[in-house]
Amino acid sequence: MTQNDRPITGSLKERDGMYTAILNVYDKTGKRKQKYHALHIPVKGNKRKAQAALDELIRNYESPEIKNERAKKESPLFADFLLEWLELTAPTIERTTYESYKSLITARLDGFFRLRKLRLDELAPKHIRELHQSIFADGCNANTVIHYHAVVRKALQYAVKNDLVTENVADKVDRPKKSKYLAGFYSKDELSKLFDATKDDSMAAVIQLAAYYGLRRSEVLGIRWSSIDFDRGTISINHKVTEGKVDGKTKIFAEDKLKTKSSFRTLPLIPAMRELLFKQKKKQSEYRALFKSSYCQDFEDYVCVDEMGMLFRPNYVTDHFKLLLRQHKLRPIRFHDLRHSCASLLLSQGIPMKQIQDWLGHSTFATTADIYSHLDFNSKQESAEAIASAFAPEEEPEENAEEEQGFSMTLSM
Template identity: 30%
Template sequence: MGRVFLGYENGKQKRHTIYGKTEAEVHRAAQEFRVKIEAGAFAPTTRDCKVAEYLEQWLEIYVTSPPLAPKTVKSYSEQTRNHLIPSLGSIPLRKLSPKHVQSMMKDKLASGLSATSVNGVHRVLRAALSQAVKDRQTVENVAKLTKPPKVTTRAEMHFTQPELQKLFAAAQGHHLQYLFCLAPYIGLRLGEITGLRWENIDFPNQTLRVRNQLQWVDGKPTLREPKSANSKRVLPIGELVEMLQSQRSMNLVNGWENKMNLVFVSSTGNPLDPKLVNKHLKILCKKAQIREMSFHSFRHTTATLLLGAGEEAAEVMNMLGHSQISLTVNTYGGVLREAQKRAASKIRKAIDHGI
């Protein structure tokens, strides 16, 4: 056994103890440890803690204080306490291996958890372990060395033009008629369109400013800033202002109190719960005799139709408020490839005809 002197902390000597089978082995390990310390590389100087202990510390220090968005805090806390701690909590943090993480994900899938949910659990663990590396609590982020389950892209879940026509017809007279009719033209997220306020509509210039998103936390509606800087955007709406004017007339005729000054509200004038919106949409899809889809399919519809019409991916990224163009390309790669094939065919025809 050997000890490496690390100076003083709070007036007391700080040492790191090393064990080995022989004196030479301990001496060599001590030298390597000191080199790591002097080079600023990771070298654990504190006791190892269990994964559960570190995750609880991570939630308290980095997630809830200073607080992230309430929806994010709730999601991180639930996934940590419902999945990560029960599965990995008893393992010492520095002994956590890729095999542990991969087995955890396999077990979650076997228990019936969806691939999308397992990916979410993996993302939370990866974020926590990245901070553990920065805190010098562990050597590397083993979650990065694992492969989460493949999630089937939802990009193909979009309304076709005939389906939209049938849906619009079925929505006539419904209190959310203009919400569903406007959605495929502008591609807003559900929280963005339900958080849209009248002061965000510029009728003279025919533009719409995305400045808020409506979130429900512990059963209460709250307006928050969009999820990223790119999500704050101004969209031209042209003749769509007529829909919004009709919506404003509906609000005035019904005399809804509407304290948040929201554009779209429930049949009682209250902020819209996302579950209620999707419930009404599915009812209207059934009435129109088309495939039942969620509100998010409107967003996919906007992107798919734009890219299919030859619009640049960068413009679609800006319209959707994606933080990176890679997100747009990865999500709608299939549509882009089809658009590129058509463009290549046009080039060949142009050259063949001697332009």
């Protein structure tokens, strides 16, 4: 360390009720020089503010070498910063979003950045590109890369906002183009086979409600008897059931909070569903009488419960659905694809995309169109007929028979 690289020190002095900063600066020979700066900060009640101003002055006077040394000491490892950012941002985001971020950090980001021992202020665009490449190298698609990139970018946005770094290096890296998602779905015949094969399963109501109404998993599990009006013939989607981990333990969350405002919707009670729900209600009464005190009373208002009155866990629904398909040798699809199957059948019946948006509870028309436009054959057929008509040759009008006869007579004369 050269003489002028010696750490700069400072102190505060009161002058006429105002704070003045005194800096001890060293020249190349090591000689100390004192510099005075009027802070224009009143003494009364402003000690912390004045100290912060003094610290800022000291940083401004430091040599590049000392600044670099200070940065290394103050800037955390990016892997540690990600974990800290996650906990700081937790109160401002949905629990499911928090769980998603946490799983992405735990699964890959923490290990990737910790292995490289990169500090927050050392992060560069090339490191983000290396992250992308490592994800692709593991056989993941562009959508997976986009998810990881989004988490890194959000964390860096927080860092920029709080003056921990000067720029968001993730913005300098192009994200890969999102892969077009083609939803899987069952045909009408396949759904009929599914309903028949699972009619005696405890999850029969879960499966059919999801298929008929195109419900998300959390929505179908959140259906309550109090949300069904048999007299008016309506069913309201206004509650959800999800699960997540708290302190390492899986916990069920039931809440009156759906994905978007548009997810709250009231739909007509389809006759087949009315009959199914009456049977479900009767089953619950029979099981309650059979198991007596052993029957769970906590979820009496819920439609989708097992024989003991316990609410189905979301992950159980996913796993059991896969098992049912294997057992009955049905084509593999995801449980969520029942929602897509509903949309596909509505499109095949000529239902406009806007009405399907309302039925499914999508927040925007664009979301519905982006997912299901490739299935909308009816609109394509109309377009095909329109373009065919536009290019069709015009037919020559037939001449009047009398005029033709008169014309012939004229020629014969």
